[in-house]
Amino acid sequence: MVPIYMTFLVGGALCLIGQLIMDLTKPSITPGHILVGYITGGAILSGLGLYQPLVNIGGAGATIPLSGFGHSLTQGALKAVEQKGILGAFSGGVEATAAGITAAIVFGYVMAVLFNPKG
């Protein structure tokens, strides 16, 4: 069990970096770039074995941010390659993150049915 303050520190640091990237660079860096960049960055770091240590010290502070999603994608793909061979590289990532993806679709759908967006 990771102490809660470590979770806070690691998660907070990841968010701080994202905020600083937006504040200190040209406005052409949009939240969309941060989103895609964090997922890709997390996936690459995970593949290099550099993200797991962050999860070990930060727990949910490292897995909940977008980079944690990238980490899950990579780990799922690596595991599936061991079991199924090269095809696993294509299926494993989505299998490992299926709960998150399905939750996003289901809740997104429910919200779209319940509320009427204006903007």
Place this chain on the structure above:
Amino acid sequence: MTAPKKRGMQTVVLNQPPVLTSWAAVVGPKEGEGPWASDFDWVLDDYNFGEKTWELAESKLMRETIKLAISKGNYQEEDIEVMLAGDLLNQIIATSFAAREFKMPLLGLYGACSTMAEALAVAAMLIDGGYFLKAVASACSHHHTAERQFRFPTEQGVQKTPSSQWTATASGAVVLDALGIGPRVTSITLGRVIDMGQTDASDMGSAMAPAAVHTIKTHFQDLQRPNDYYDLIVTGDLGKVGMALAEQLFVKDGLVPRPNYSDCGVLLFDHNQGVDSGGSGCGCSAAMLCGPLLKKMHEGQINRLLLVATGALMSPVSQFQGETIPAIAHAVAIENI
């Protein structure tokens, strides 16, 4: 050979200056919390204005403002011979949808946030040219429709930069008459498109400031007027960032002593209203003109006003393609004579 009413490069003078006989300004709730609430004719309670969508609300905003300007001048709708108006939405739908309930012909205009000055300029020239006796000029903008079109969905809650501006929910309309009592449009300087290579749509003030200064300088040169001729020169919506740049450019371009200068985007809101650099949108200069500024002219506190409405002429597509922002500024001289 020069046209008889043209002066210099970009300026025209009106031989029989049309009269601004009646005007009206309607603004949204946030603008109503600003410093000029009592100078506007109507402050809306909410952004929907009783309509289903913000786009329809914006259209109604223009329609009601025009109706109000017509009735305030004791005119009937049938008296007005032509409507010149525009807004920020694609294909200027707020204007076209507003005009479908009027019987007068429409000349739809797009000058981004410079539209009010463009409408006034064209209306004044049509009247002085003898083509019409009475025209209405109008422009409007709505905060949420502009956010949706030019920026991000409001529900996404994207953070704004300090140089960004708050699109005003506001509308202004003026009735111009060949005869009557009131301030008159005496001269017009049409603006050139100036593009200094700025690409940042969240800092339109800086993109537009060079266009504004160019038009002001050309106006003084064309008419050979001293810098202190006007009681007030107001630019459209440069905001704090653009206004600071414009003041530097005045010095650089030799417009010293500095003319008595301000900006509608800076004036429209109080600094504590969370609008970053200031107000923007067609409605910003339209409502400032048709609210506080013309009221001050009517009361004689201002006798010579130069309205220099500024527009950033980019589109969402051009922004995605990384194009720079062309900017324009039209100047309309309004005087009590």
